[in-house]
Amino acid sequence: MEHHPASSVSRRVFIGGLSASLIACAAPRRTWSSTTADVIIVGAGLAGLHAASLIEQAGYKVILLEGNDRIGGRLYTLDDLPGGQDAGGIQIGGSYRRFHAIADRLGVERYEPPASGRGSLYHVGGSSLTAAQWPASDINRLSAAEKDTPPDRLFFSYLRNLPKLEKVTDWMDPEMQVHDVSLQEYLTGQGASEEAMRLIEANLNGNSLQGQSALHMIRSLAAFRAGSGPTRYVRGGSQRMTDAMAGALKSDILLNSNVRVIQDEGDGVELGLADGRKFGARHVICTAPFSVMRDMRIEADLPPALRSVTGNLPYTMASFAYIAARDPFWKDDGLPATIWSDDPLLGRVFVLGEDPAMIKVWLNGAAAAAVDRMDDAEAGRAIIARIEKARPSAKGKLRFLRMFSWQKESFARGIYHHIGTGQGAALAAASQYQGERLHFAGEHLAQENPGMEGALETAERAAGRVLSLL
Template sequence: MSNQANRISRRAFVGGLSASLLAGAAPRRTWSKTTADVIVIGAGLAGLHAASLMEKAGYRVIVLEGAGHVGGRLHTLDDLPGKPDAGGIQIGAGYQRFHAIADQLGVERYVPPPSGRGALYHIGGTSMTAKQWPKAMENILSETEKAIPPDRLLFSYLKNLPKFENIADWMQPEHQTVDMALSQYLRDQGASAEALRLINANLNGNSIDQQSALHWARSLAIFRMGGGPTRYVRGGTQRMTNAMAASLRSEILLNSAVMAIQDEGDGVEIALTDGRKYGARHIICTAPFSALRSIRIEADLPPDLRMMIARLPYTKASFAYLAASAPFWKSDGLPETIWSDDPMLGRMFVLGDDPAMVKIWLNGPSADLVDAMDDATAGAAIIRKIETARPSAKGKLKFLRMFSWQKNPFARGIYHHIGAGQGSALVSATRHRGRRLHFAGEHLAQHSSGMEGALESGQRTAAHVLENL
């Protein structure tokens, strides 16, 4: 066990080891005997960053984590060859907070070698390259669309979205005019029915009917303002949250799933599923809203925030991890990546040549499809699909495991997206400032997304709490 892992294990008490803190707990209103000044729910990026800021300000902090490890949706599959990441994979050049914290903690990042450009398209059961696509029989797009590769169709229709000068411009009332279903926006731009079908096949979301065009206007602004190369964490992104946890003096209580949160006005009480209770002057809840729906909240929350907790959509994502006996993608002269409209194939990415590994990424209804199957059956079916799409893979793949984010009770999805018609309510939720009960996470970021968004929100919420302690 590494020194860093030892440091985490000494403080990350599991189960009831810290229940003595509440032995003979005083009445809720006797706040001189509360468990902590601040309790943070969730040991992901937002929670750990908020806890660090509170701790540095001199306050007593406890972090409650429902899972048996820190990281949240930064999750490295250490049990698989090459230790691939299941969440929190790419670090954008614009991730200033992430890079600053990583530098402080000595977390190494690197720029990966360039991968093969383009994709092998497997459409309607037939494989073809980008060069072959325009004249393929399976290409039934409109005449103005035929030359556009399937994975570029969406972006070809997003060019008329508002171009924000600042990322936070998505919050401005005048831009809520594009807060409509992505499918409607695309139809208004002239997208054909076949274009809509192909875009929906591998959408980073659950469906073009559910996702808002405003979500993409915000995403494009983030892409444009990023600049520089994408990096990865050496050894997997969970090394980042492990290092953040190891740097804390505060207790991190693992396997501590929250059942209920009650705001008493002069403090907040938390009940865990195992019967333990904790009290604090302030609570910072960083659980994704998708997971927060299973927690009873007794507090005076504004309607927009309650609506977002109940309805903010999270992208369903299921992955299949496969080992290859040889890197077949190097020998057949075809692009590394596969992009398919087959719901059991989705997108295939090469994870590395040594060890030779590939990953199948399925979203939305495709994720539901494989989640309804047992893992071995799903894995075997996926391998058959790859071998059909790419004969050079035949006999070279071995199923290792499936990973489903929506099956994870502390995530229920890989990341949020703005649902159609939800823009104004989400803006209101990001601006909410609680009195005792506070919320943070990537879903409440204003200027960033993903990992950087989690850090942004955790930092902003911690600053608000510090103003009120």
């Protein structure tokens, strides 16, 4: 796979090995004080890069250790695909003020996408139909009270009865934990039919109705309501943002530096890498997703709530198929461009663009796990056959390009976190934890903002804590 070379991002990005200035920083046990690093940051995604910038600007020595062979974390632009398609960090929300401020400072261009047609073509039970056809269709097995609601709107029709937060951060209040029940329990209490729950789960942005908390949706909807302004995209792909952030740093970024041990020594923190190298610093900020931290041995006095979510917080499984089209057939058949399906190998089909003409199949949860078990070429053939059945105008016009699985990414293992059933109180406590030498950041610890903005929020909190102690 092609990447933008590290050397084009920053002269301080090293692919394996050490720069001359870092030889002294590869420290044996209990010798952090002889190194030149004040702070080591684990992970060179949004949170790590932003925290590094803030600490560097305050005049301290920072080193970033990135286990992957690329920077960016879950901002990942697949530059091997026509048009450089984003696999993660796709949309910049209207409320992402930190993201926009950094992008403005670094000259990262954003744009508003052209308006797209509303609605979806529904492919349910092997048959395709429009929203107008849905209520009276024999395929529609919803209850009488649900029949007029299209499949992709069922979930939000039931979420209207969730409590509305005055402030997004109110999700952390102890009294809100009464709503920390599974979405399945919540929907059952709202009178949702079994068929409605089946359709909702078919394309849930999560892994299962049983495993995702209703509190997660309370928080998500509050954050959505708090946002204002249009959704934007990064020109050239979201990874251009982290490229620019890395390029602006003076600090060293070491790629292929997989941290496996974090040990609080009482007077500093030592890091052990998979290849045997050791690093020491006065402070460490770990921005790795909890799903990745599970492979690390962390020898530190951490509160039970933080230990709990580190070990158990769920990350949404997401797998994508990228498919080229001979021409934009969706413009000629009079049907909505997007396909919404209950087929576990079809999920949601989105148009990526017309020049070149491309579509993307998005699968979540059990469907993502199922496609991950298949050979990529086999999966591509099966998916194209299903698209051609759902939309005959596509027949003979599709060419499979590649699959992408966030579960298979060793330094992600999921596209983003969600609050698991019964985990709200523990996650709230973990997000408020303030360490003495070992600190944590990343979108999974955001209190107020979702996604990319949440990662930046936590970076500022962790960097502020470190600077108060240095």
